[in-house]
Amino acid sequence: MGSNKTNIVPLAEASGRQGRRRAKTRAELLRAAQQLFASRGFHGTKVADIATAADVGTGTFYLHFENKDALFADLVKETSFRMREEMDAAKSGLVDPHEQNRAATSTFFRFAAENRDVFRILFGHSVEFDTLLHEVHALFVADIEQSYSEGVDAKVFQPFRATIVAQAIVGMLSQLVSWWLDHQEIPIEEITDTAHRLIRQGTTRDV
Amino acid sequence: MGSNKTNIVPLAEASGRQGRRRAKTRAELLRAAQQLFASRGFHGTKVADIATAADVGTGTFYLHFENKDALFADLVKETSFRMREEMDAAKSGLVDPHEQNRAATSTFFRFAAENRDVFRILFGHSVEFDTLLHEVHALFVADIEQSYSEGVDAKVFQPFRATIVAQAIVGMLSQLVSWWLDHQEIPIEEITDTAHRLIRQGTTRDV
Amino acid sequence: MGSNKTNIVPLAEASGRQGRRRAKTRAELLRAAQQLFASRGFHGTKVADIATAADVGTGTFYLHFENKDALFADLVKETSFRMREEMDAAKSGLVDPHEQNRAATSTFFRFAAENRDVFRILFGHSVEFDTLLHEVHALFVADIEQSYSEGVDAKVFQPFRATIVAQAIVGMLSQLVSWWLDHQEIPIEEITDTAHRLIRQGTTRDV
Amino acid sequence: MGSNKTNIVPLAEASGRQGRRRAKTRAELLRAAQQLFASRGFHGTKVADIATAADVGTGTFYLHFENKDALFADLVKETSFRMREEMDAAKSGLVDPHEQNRAATSTFFRFAAENRDVFRILFGHSVEFDTLLHEVHALFVADIEQSYSEGVDAKVFQPFRATIVAQAIVGMLSQLVSWWLDHQEIPIEEITDTAHRLIRQGTTRDV
DNA sequence: TATGAATGAGCGTTCATTCAT
């Protein structure tokens, strides 16, 4: 895992001319898949579409990837590893934990900006239920946003852009609940409390 | 949207006996679907499975829901609305914005605990790519967790349980990036900055 | 095994009207498949062809059989069991071993005549290599046929129709060799000797 | 037919060095194919597998054989002819028809023992339906075997090993029925009768 | 002569949805 190598018999790993051609086709398939996954979602993207977009035959796809899932995995893993490396590099040399966090955060967003397609796959709502989930999501974000704005007006909260904070809070809570569903050994009270204190401190206006 | 009503011809909306039977079947389908979606994911759940689990014929499903998507939408919307109502109720009467946040957060987690199945659908990682995405996720969480622990040891961060904080941060960043992908008019620098300041203040140890 | 029952969830095993319809479709699929297998061979017969010939949709096939292999198995087993039963019945009551053999032999051929399609599947040369294997086969049969004819002329062999004897001998030897390939613990000399003595006695002219 | 020559443009038929190399590759392909066909069946053997096993490129295959069928045909024909020649040789010089039969039979089995792979292709049950057909086959062989044993105990039949006789009989009947399916002009009664008399005489105990 | 990457028609199978009863 974590390499950008094929999970398919490499036959004659990069043997000059042919090897180059092979590598090029593989790269082309990855590029096409990445774009299609990002815009149509995994299920909405057909193997034949990827092949067509990469300008190769359907069967060629299977010469480079075991199946659709395998290509997806390659895409995700390869990107994750690259990002992790960049984040590690950014943090190295810094000693202040806060500075490390800042570096990592910056790297994360910069990397995302440079790899929008893959991020859309990794973090984007799957295109499939988009409308529905977006609506629901928007509902909660709107509520939080309004609350936050009021808190800002009351000089209780930091004057951050309310939408951003609302998204941040929704993301934090969603993730915590999702994780808790699989780790119910952690008391929900502790999670609730930690979450709230992170939010409280995070949003409190400087005195 | 947002009602728990069928998008199907109501035929004879709640006419006594029959109406009750009809409502019961519908509820049974929702219950069965909710459970199956939660454990097998949307794509892994077949309409026939839902019908079987609800102990009705396949065709009966379509007497109550236009199609699989519609049932899913009903499920999600109905739960969202209930949760929103509970959160609103919890906040009403409170004036301190921080207290409002605390109330909303508590309600959110309590509601989640009481409606695990639906939350697994809404916030759970889709069962489909579970292993893969989990691996990737775990990678980043682990990194953050370690950084955080070091910061706690250095008396820089609050002594929260590191895993919880790591999940919270990952959730916050994921959501922000996901949202930004669709709202690129907001400068990424502001998002980066806000995110970092939320994290910094949120995690800073009390003096 | 050995039943003519579906290996598919029977849902509501023969519940009146619906059950009858279901059974009819299943029978129709079997009938169609039998005919197609016999004339085009297993690989030459597509599931869609079977469905079409049975005048049902492709998907209907899978409502009755797990897959193409399963239908084939059903076909073969069901016929085998029916034949075996008839042969048993024919032998019952007879005490002379020779008479039993005669009865079994007669039944076998009569049954074959009445179930040509299935026998073509079970014993026919797979259509696929037909021409080739036929040519080779014919070569050996021709040789034996000629030898036999000469033996008949020389009043050494019984005046049976030479082709029949030649086919019988080729069949016997083929089967013995095929079986021996999987049971090499039996000395090939014993097989050779037994085979030859069966042929010798079987063909010797009455004195 | 019947030659071991390629049906492919001979290019420069056996011109010394090159010709030898060419012949060697061809032989290697045949050898590899023979082994693979025997163990995996025709359909289970891919052209690419053959090439790989022969340690040549896929395309090379087509430099030596028109296609998969052609190689198979070559394999079968070449072996058939060699066997036929050996059988002819064995019979030559013998005048007693019975002796000729014995010689041919011996040669057949000896040849089979020396060419197991090809015989597995020619006479072996196709690997594909092996389990199923074996089960069915075993059923009938078992019945005959038991009948035969009883006849031996009753001193009616020759004391041959029952399994061998059972296989012989099944082979004889299978072949006859298979042949009859394509030659229905021969009355089935004559076939039945001849078969039975061959079996009867063949198995009768010496007085 | 040899290679192996590329091809693409064609197959088995799935499953949301319909409809006759």
Next chain:
DNA sequence: TATGAATGAACGCTCATTCAT
């Protein structure tokens, strides 16, 4: 209203064969 058998479009995948190098 309920049923479940029937439907068929659509998909993932295979593999014999071709062809540029």
